[in-house]
Amino acid sequence: MKKWITIFLLVLFLIIVIYLVANLSAGRTTFFGKAVNSGVFNATNSYVFASPLTASIGGENLRVTVFVLDDRGRGIAGKNVLISCKQPPDCQNLGVSFKEVQPQTDTLGRALYDITSSAAGKYEIQASIEGVALPQSVTVVFR
Numbered sequence: 077m078k079k080w081i082t083i084f085l086l087v088l089f090l091i092i093v094i095y096l097v098a099n100l101s102a103g104r105t106t107f108f109g110k111a112v113n114s115g116v117f118n119a120t121n122s123y124v125f126a127s128p129l130t131a132s133i134g135g136e137n138l139r140v141t142v143f144v145l146d147d148r149g150r151g152i153a154g155k156n157v158l159i160s161c162k163q164p165p166d167c168q169n170l171g172v173s174f175k176e177v178q179p180q181t182d183t184l185g186r187a188l189y190d191i192t193s194s195a196a197g198k199y200e201i202q203a204s205i206e207g208v209a210l211p212q213s214v215t216v217v218f219r
Contacts, residue, residue, distance in 0.1 A: 116146060117206075122142070122143055123143055124201070125214055131217075131219075132218070137175075137191065139177075141188055142159070152185045157181060161199050171194035173194075195218070198215060200213050200214070201213060201216060
């Protein structure tokens, strides 16, 4: 009896796997929304974050990532992104420097910058797209 139950479960498992493979390969499966090449970005849907949030002064980088999204949450490719300090506004005079890694958004709507600082401090970083500042910002610390 155990042998027949095992065979039945194995056959059932194979049927389910074949069904899933057939349905997933029948159409195009998209796990992430495709970026649109043109479109209006939504500042409240877009976001900025940094990783890590804390770094050592004198050369350690913080990576700032900005995602430019439309009303439906799809990335918008080809948008120029600028980042700057919101607080204090003169952080570049204090030793903070921004390196453009990928200032124009890619197929995911993503732009990348690296930040370094020669002086310790806490800085609020904001992103702007087409002159419009995102309402969200990220605070980074250099020690």
